[in-house]
Amino acid sequence: MFVLTEVVMVPIVYIWADSLLLSCGGLSDLTGQTLSQHALVVVAEGEGILRANGRSYALKPGLCLAFDPDTDLHISNRSAGWLQAFLIRYVPVQVPSAAPPGAPGATGFQAGEVISSSAKAVQLAQSLYDSREIDRELQEYSNHALFQELILILMKAQAGGKEQQSIQAVERSISQMEESSTLDYTLGQLAEMAGLSARHYSRIFRKLTGQSPIDYLIGLRMKRAKELLAVSDHAVHAVASHLGFRDPFHFSRTFKQQTGASPRLYAQLQKERTRLTSLQFLGEMLALGIKPVGAPTQLLRGRYLSSHAAGIEEIAETVVTPYMDRLADLKPDAIVTFNGYHLSEYTKIAPTLDIPWKMPFFERFTLIADLLGKKTAAEAWIHSYQGETEETKAQLSRYMSPEQTVSFFWMRGLPATFQVYFDVGVLYRDLGFQAPPAVTAVQNQKEHPFKRDIPLSELARYAGDYLFVVVSLDAHSQAQFAALSASPQWQQLKAVRSGKVYLLTEDWLREDPLSMLGQVRDALRLLHA
Numbered sequence: 001m002f003v004l005t006e007v008v009m010v011p012i013v014y015i016w017a018d019s020l021l022l023s024c025g026g027l028s029d030l031t032g033q034t035l036s037q038h039a040l041v042v043v044a045e046g047e048g049i050l051r052a053n054g055r056s057y058a059l060k061p062g063l064c065l066a067f068d069p070d071t072d073l074h075i076s077n078r079s080a081g082w083l084q085a086f087l088i089r090y091v092p093v094q095v096p097s098a099a100p101p102g103a104p105g106a107t108g109f110q111a112g113e114v115i116s117s118s119a120k121a122v123q124l125a126q127s128l129y130d131s132r133e134i135d136r137e138l139q140e141y142s143n144h145a146l147f148q149e150l151i152l153i154l155m156k157a158q159a160g161g162k163e164q165q166s167i168q169a170v171e172r173s174i175s176q177m178e179e180s181s182t183l184d185y186t187l188g189q190l191a192e193m194a195g196l197s198a199r200h201y202s203r204i205f206r207k208l209t210g211q212s213p214i215d216y217l218i219g220l221r222m223k224r225a226k227e228l229l230a231v232s233d234h235a236v237h238a239v240a241s242h243l244g245f246r247d248p249f250h251f252s253r254t255f256k257q258q259t260g261a262s263p264r265l266y267a268q269l270q271k272e273r274t275r276l277t278s279l280q281f282l283g284e285m286l287a288l289g290i291k292p293v294g295a296p297t298q299l300l301r302g303r304y305l306s307s308h309a310a311g312i313e314e315i316a317e318t319v320v321t322p323y324m325d326r327l328a329d330l331k332p333d334a335i336v337t338f339n340g341y342h343l344s345e346y347t348k349i350a351p352t353l354d355i356p357w358k359m360p361f362f363e364r365f366t367l368i369a370d371l372l373g374k375k376t377a378a379e380a381w382i383h384s385y386q387g388e389t390e391e392t393k394a395q396l397s398r399y400m401s402p403e404q405t406v407s408f409f410w411m412r413g414l415p416a417t418f419q420v421y422f423d424v425g426v427l428y429r430d431l432g433f434q435a436p437p438a439v440t441a442v443q444n445q446k447e448h449p450f451k452r453d454i455p456l457s458e459l460a461r462y463a464g465d466y467l468f469v470v471v472s473l474d475a476h477s478q479a480q481f482a483a484l485s486a487s488p489q490w491q492q493l494k495a496v497r498s499g500k501v502y503l504l505t506e507d508w509l510r511e512d513p514l515s516m517l518g519q520v521r522d523a524l525r526l527l528h529a
Contacts, residue, residue: 016147017089019129022075024048024083030075037089040109040154041065041073042125046083049076053111059085062118064154066109086125090147115157124150169194170204174216183221184244187213222258225251229267230373236263261371265351268334270373277327280319280338281355282309283512284365287381288374294330296322303507304518324349336368361425361511381513388517389430392524396431399527405464406433407495410509411471413453414480420462423450425511426519427468436464459489466527467495470504502526 017037024030041050043063050057050065051074057065059075067073077083109115128146173193177185190213191201205213221243228239240251255263268274277294278285285292286308294315299305313330316322320341327335328349335352337343346352355368362382369378406427410419422442427433435443438461442448454462471481484490495501508519 011095013093013095014147014151015091015093016128016143017091019089019125020087021129022085022087024075024077026077026080026082028077030077030083033073033075033087035067035069035071035073035089037069038092038109039067039071040088040090040125041067041085042088042121043083043085044122044126046077046079046081048078048083050074051076057114059083062122064115064121064157066111066113066115068111071111086122086129088125088128088147088150109154109158113158115154118153118157121150121153121157124153166194166196166200167204167208169196170201170208173201174205174208177217177220182242182244183217183224185217190217218254218258221245222255225255225263226259226266226370229263230270239263259371260355260367261353262351265334265353266371268351269353269371274333275330276334276336277315277330277332277350278336279316279322279341280357281336281368281512282312283510283514284368285336285372287365287513288369288372288377290372290374292336293332294327299510302510302515303505304510304515305512308514322346361516365513385430385513385517385520389520392520393431395524396527400466402434404434404466405436405439406466406468407436407439407462407464408468408508409462409470410451411469411477411481411484414477414484415456417453417455418459419451420454421451422448424468426516426523430516430520431523433466434464436462438462439464456484456489460493463493463495465495465498465500467493467501468504468508469501470506470508472506 022030022033022041041064043059043061045061046059048059050059052067052071057063075083075085124146128143128150131143131146173190176193177183177190187198187202190205191198194201196204202213205211205216209216211219225239225243228234228242234242236252237248240248243251245251245254252263255261255266259266261269269276276285276290276292278292278299279296280299282292282295282299283302283305286305292312294313295309296316296319297314298316298318300309300312300314313326314323315327315330319338322342322345324345327346332350335346335350336355337346337352338355338357340354343352343354353371355364357364359367365382366375366378369375408421408424408427410421412419420439422435422439423429428435428443434440438458442452471477490496493501507515510516
């Protein structure tokens with residue numbers, strides 16, 4: 001059975017004609033050459049200058065230049081030794097059934113084009129020159145094959161050079177975007193600036209930045225908008241117009257999608273005199289030097305926060321059970337909540353900022369600081385915290401080996417279950433402790449839970465060489481843990497037998513800057529004892 005397949009043809013075929021050697025001694029010039037055909041100049045040895053069509057080219061070994069007929073070449077040797085280059089004449093032949101536009105060789109070599117090549121190209125040029133007179137009738141086929149191999153090498157080099165030029169053009173357009181005062185561009189305009197198609201431009205742009213051009217442009221606009229809103233009294237519609245938004249409502253919607261706050265709320269939050277109430281992020285605000293006028297009792301009485309919280313009104317029992325009347329009486333300028341809790345009720349009292357809780361800690365802390373105009377303070381705190389954790393790790397390495405494992409339990413659910421924590425930032429992320437295999441298996445899962453209820457029968461599987469154990473202070477929790485502690489199941493654990501169990505309060509369940517810093521210091525104290 002015959003099967004017909006489509007044959008894709010290149011648009012131009014290059015036919016070798018002949019080869020010459022251009023050579024001149026040290027610090028001398030070569031008599032001008034006028035080309036009668038298309039030609040490639042492949043530099044084999046030495047350094048010099050080639051002048052053609054009003055341009056000058058610096059010659060060095062491996063460099064290849066392409067020229068059209070009727071071009072006058074003038075070569076000067078600029079070294080003490082010999083300058084040698086091969087002049088390879090050829091005939092380009094158009095093929096009617098061309099390859100798709102953009103295929104290698106689709107436009108051929110351009111007059112005066114500089115093609116960075118390789119030693120292999122020089123070797124092929126040498127072979128073409130050496131065999132030009134040997135058994136000419138038979139050698140034509142061999143020379144044609146050699147020439148095609150040379151053309152392939154040059155096409156690859158040409159493609160690489162053009163891609164690098166395209167990358168540089170996109171980089172220039174990015175710089176122009178960042179320096180622009182209005183940032184009023186379309187994808188078509190950006191691609192045109194770089195001299196590329198929109199598709200090619202977008203591909204290179206995403207490779208360089210990890211974002212699409214439009215997403216990157218939106219990010220720049222939002223950054224510029226925050227700068228304008230923070231330092232001036234510009235109206236929202238004026239900021240929108242300045243940044244190229246024709247519709248201020250579109251600007252406001254985009255700004256809130258990108259930052260979590262409306263433009264007006266963002267501008268309000270940047271003011272030092274703003275009266276804030278915080279339903280979750282008390283530790284973050286205190287670390288940034290901001291004391292809210294109200295916060296939940298659950299946070300105000302935390303061991304790591306209470307010494308910093310004098311003068312803050314209690315506006316809720318827990319982070320999700322607010323006293324609406326007290327909150328309203330405080331007349332805050334803004335309310336900060338999380339995960340949408342009571343958002344509609346809060347907005348009736350004051351503009352409300354809603355922060356997602358599940359963001360990674362440092363990302364969430366930086367976001368809050370940015371929204372509150374305290375980015376520099378956040379950076380300073382993070383730098384100080386990382387320095388202290390590194391020092392703590394160095395001290396703990398004297399008492400703990402890297403192979404020893406650490407577990408974190410909240411003994412809630414007894415006698416049937418208890419809770420294992422898989423994401424304890426201070427222990428696993430910051431101090432770098434190793435978890436036992438059962439915990440590590442969960443940590444390695446994509447989008448794993450940060451904790452899980454585990455049957456008490458599996459206690460030994462999740463218990464490491466060191467146990468950090470939270471026991472709530474209520475009578476029931478204390479009694480249940482006391483019963484477990486007296487059981488053979490508990491007494492047989494390695495950490496229990498070696499005296500490496502550390503009982504903690506619920507303050508260790510907090511992930512905020514002040515609590516985390518306290519936990520690092522407590523970990524050093526407990527493990528060093």
